[in-house]
Amino acid sequence: MELGMIGLGRMGGNMAQRLVAGGHRVVTYDKDSKAVGASCEFGSEGATSLNDVVSKLESPRTIWLMLPPGQPTEDTLGYLANMLKPGDTVLDGGNANYKDSMRRSEKLAAQGIDFIDVGTSGGIWGLTDGYSLMVGGDEAAVKRLEPIFHTLSPSPDKGYSRVGPSGSGHFTKMVHNGVEYGLMQAYAEGFEMLAAKEEFNLDLPSIAETWRYGSVVRSWLLDLAADALKEDPTLKSLDSYVEDSGEGRWAVEESVELAVPIPVITLSLQARFRSRQKQPFGGRLLAALRNQFGGHDVRKSGSS
Incomplete structure (x- = not known):
C-alpha cells in the first residue's frame, strides 16, 4: 500500500522506515527538512509541504499523523481537511485525548473522510520489535488498511486489534x-x-x-x-x-x-x-506545623 507519514520524530521516522522495509510506498513530511532527508535514505519519498504529500498520493489517500497532541494535530487536520476528498483516510497515531479523536472523527465523517485513531506503543524499539496498535474507527476502513497495521505490529497475528469505534483506540492507549x-x-x-x-x-x-x-x-x-x-x-x-x-x-x-x-x-x-519539585512548599509547611504545635526540631534552610 501507499501512505503519507506526517511527523518524523522518534516514533514517526521509525514507523516510516518499518513500513518501507515491509514493501509499502511511504511519502514523508516533517517541518524539519533534515528529518525528511533522513527518511529518504531508507527509501521513503520526501515531500516539501502538506500539499506536496497530498499531491504525491493516489486516491483514495491514506495519511498517518505522528504529531504532538493538541494544537499541532488540530492545525494539521484542519489544513488536510481542506485538501482531502471523500474516501480518503486520516490516521492519528499520536497520544491524543480520546475525546478530541471522537470530535475529529465526527467532523471528518461529514466530509466523507474516515478518521482512525491508533493508540501506538513501542517507543524507540518499535522499528525492530514492532508496535502494539490499539485501533479505533469504522470497521470497514480499519479492515481496508490492515496491511499497514500488520507490517507495523510485531507479527501479522500479534500486537494489533481494532478495539472499537472512533475514540476507543486512544482511550485504550x-x-x-x-x-x-x-x-x-x-x-x-x-x-x-x-x-x-x-x-x-x-x-x-x-x-x-x-x-x-x-x-x-x-x-x-x-x-x-x-x-x-x-x-x-x-x-x-x-x-x-x-x-x-x-x-x-x-x-x-x-x-x-x-x-x-x-x-x-x-x-x-x-x-x-x-x-520535579525542589524543597516543595508543602514539606516546609509540614515542618513548620510540627515546630509550632509540638516544638519539634526543624532543619533550617541551607543547613545541609
Whole structure:
C-alpha cells in the first residue's frame, strides 16, 4: 500500500522506515527538512509541504499523523481537511485525548473522510520489535488498511486489534499508559528499598537479572531496568526528575468521571509531580506545623 507519514520524530521516522522495509510506498513530511532527508535514505519519498504529500498520493489517500497532541494535530487536520476528498483516510497515531479523536472523527465523517485513531506503543524499539496498535474507527476502513497495521505490529497475528469505534483506540492507549505509570513506579519503589538496605550491600544489577527469569514480576520494563542498572548501578548520572506526557493525567480525570478508583495510577502520577519539585512548599509547611504545635526540631534552610 501507499501512505503519507506526517511527523518524523522518534516514533514517526521509525514507523516510516518499518513500513518501507515491509514493501509499502511511504511519502514523508516533517517541518524539519533534515528529518525528511533522513527518511529518504531508507527509501521513503520526501515531500516539501502538506500539499506536496497530498499531491504525491493516489486516491483514495491514506495519511498517518505522528504529531504532538493538541494544537499541532488540530492545525494539521484542519489544513488536510481542506485538501482531502471523500474516501480518503486520516490516521492519528499520536497520544491524543480520546475525546478530541471522537470530535475529529465526527467532523471528518461529514466530509466523507474516515478518521482512525491508533493508540501506538513501542517507543524507540518499535522499528525492530514492532508496535502494539490499539485501533479505533469504522470497521470497514480499519479492515481496508490492515496491511499497514500488520507490517507495523510485531507479527501479522500479534500486537494489533481494532478495539472499537472512533475514540476507543486512544482511550485504550490512555489506560495502557496509566498502567505503565503504575508498573514503573512499583519497580522504582522496590529498587529504592533494595538500595536503602546498605548493610546487605545488595547488587542491584544482579537482582534485576535474577528477577528477569522465572519471577512473577518479569517484564519488558524490568528488562529495561536491568539494562539501566548494568550501565550505571547507582544511577548517579541521572537526576530524580520525571516528566509526564499527559496520558496519566487524562486517565486520572477519566477515573473521576467514571467513579472508578485507580489509586496506584493516581499516586504514580503524583510521584512524578513531586520529583520535579525542589524543597516543595508543602514539606516546609509540614515542618513548620510540627515546630509550632509540638516544638519539634526543624532543619533550617541551607543547613545541609
